[in-house]
Amino acid sequence: MNATTTQTTGGPDAHGAPGPSHAPHAPAAPAASGDTQPSAARRARGLLHAGFGLLGPRHGRHTLSADDLDTLSLPIGDDGVVIGVDADGHSAVLGLNRPTPYEVVLIGGLWTAQVFALRAAATGARVAVETGRAHAWTQMVHAMGGGQNGLAVYDVGRVPPLGASAGTPVLVVRDCGMRPPRGRVVSGPWKSVLTLLPYLSPVAPRLIRQARLVGVQRVSPNEAGELGRTMALPRGDVDSLPTLADGVTLWCADRDRQYVMTQPTDAEVGLLGTPRRMD
Secondary structure (H helix, E strand, C coil), X not given: CCCCCCCCCCCCCHHHCCXXXXXXXXXXXXXXXXXXXXXXXXXXXXXXXXXXXXXXXCCCCCCCCHHHHHHCCCCCCCCCEEEEECCCCCEEEECCCXXXXXXXXXXXXXXXXXXXXXXXXXXXXXXXXXECCHHHCHHHHXXXXXXXXXXXXXCCCCXXXXXXXXXXXXXXXXXXXXXXXXXXXXXXXCEEEEEEECCCCCCHHHHHHHCCXXXXXXXXXHHHHHHHHHHCCCHHHHHHHHHXXXXXXXXXXXXXXXXXXXXXXXXXXXXXXXXCCCC
């Protein structure tokens, strides 16, 4: 691309460089009578001649009128794991990597927990799975390099100290059945814990009270009624829980509630299959 310039070819401003003369330049001329300060251009030219480097290129400023500000769209949003889309089709993002302890309870299917584990590992977190059914996670471990690329599986009660930090955040997935045992696996700075419950159990109310976030997938009408009392859910949400489609989760945090559909990628379908509530 050829650029054009309106500067004089041999002048000091041509292409931002001095002219071709090899003779030393004289200092800038003094200000005219009555002119107490030299002009900005004259001062800049004096700096150039004194050896302070070349003047940079001249570009027009990029400006936006106040009337056009509303048309400006910037990709600014939450930082975390995309867990699906909300009712409006917008991405729902779960921030798992936090400097404070973060407990999540998911009353739902193994498929959803495994999708979360895959996506958390893709964001750079180390994922440790505490489970009594290691065979259900074997395919994922092999697909991710035999545990060398961010995902490792441990027997119940055998999770070692993980050394979580801001540079190496950790997600622990507790897939320990209806009654996860109390153990040393607790959340901490940069270490979040996701506890998976296939159904409502006697320990569920305690875990729900301790959790910062609770996800509920399709449950029976009796379980929905009990969850409604435990979590103070509106009647409409209680009635909808037994009818949720596969892959849909009602996420509850304090007074906020949001239905999210987890949509798998082609790679996730190839590894884990299509969304399902039962395993």
